[in-house]
Amino acid sequence: MTEKNIVDQALKQGRSSILVGIATLFFGFIFTIQLTYYPSVFTSEGDNITTLDTVNLSLGTMDLDPAEIQDGIHLPTGMIVDDGVDVVINTCGACHSLDLVTQNRADRAGWKDIIVWMQETQKLWDLGASENVILTYLSKNYAPEDTGRRRNLEGIEWYQFN
Numbered sequence: 001m002t003e004k005n006i007v008d009q010a011l012k013q014g015r016s017s018i019l020v021g022i023a024t025l026f027f028g029f030i031f032t033i034q035l036t037y038y039p040s041v042f043t044s045e046g047d048n049i050t051t052l053d054t055v056n057l058s059l060g061t062m063d064l065d066p067a068e069i070q071d072g073i074h075l076p077t078g079m080i081v082d083d084g085v086d087v088v089i090n091t092c093g094a095c096h097s098l099d100l101v102t103q104n105r106a107d108r109a110g111w112k113d114i115i116v117w118m119q120e121t122q123k124l125w126d127l128g129a130s131e132n133v134i135l136t137y138l139s140k141n142y143a144p145e146d147t148g149r150r151r152n153l154e155g156i157e158w159y160q161f162n
């Protein structure tokens with residue numbers, strides 16, 4: 001190799017190093033801008049947490065809004081407000097309307113049967129420590145009414161019988 005060739009070679013290498021450097025700086029710059037101003041590009045907000053996770057996380061931590069309670073009834077759900085109502089709303093409202101709960105009456109064993117039935121046939125999960133709270137709440141507030149007679153029917157549209 002002549003001296004000129006060596007110098008040429010060195011210049012070429014120098015130039016490509018500079019190009020690589022500039023390219024690195026350029027993409028680094030773009031990346032930084034994106035990370036700073038559009039961080040959503042790098043997060044997976046589309047990934048949904050499953051209902052189950054949400055339910056378990058929020059178990060018992062929900063505070064009812066006092067403005068939504070009237071005469072001891074939580075208006076949005078129709079549930080009687082008492083100890084454990086938040087657990088019941090979170091747990092039992094996860095799959096179906098809470099009307100299914102408020103329309104039923106049973107003693108503690110009866111409610112336990114309903115829960116076991118849902119666990120065996122409707123994929124209701126093991127309620128763990130919540131079960132006791134839920135059963136106490138339900139058997140106290142949605143116990144069989146033994147007034148000797150069913151309540152009067154209300155709000156029924158009767159057929160005209162011609």
Ligand code: HEC
Nearest residue numbers: 091092094095096100101104114115118122123124125134
């Ligand atoms: C994993 C989902 C799920 C959860 C959570 C759940 N249920 Fe249910 N439940 C069902 C399904 C499904 C049915 C049947 C609905 C239907 O027949 O339309 C049902 C039906 C019912 C019924 C009606 C039973 C009957 O005789 O027809 C009652 C009462 C009830 N659930 C109470 C509860 C209570 C109380 C809780 C909370 C401890 C609860 N559910 C939580 C799935 C669930």
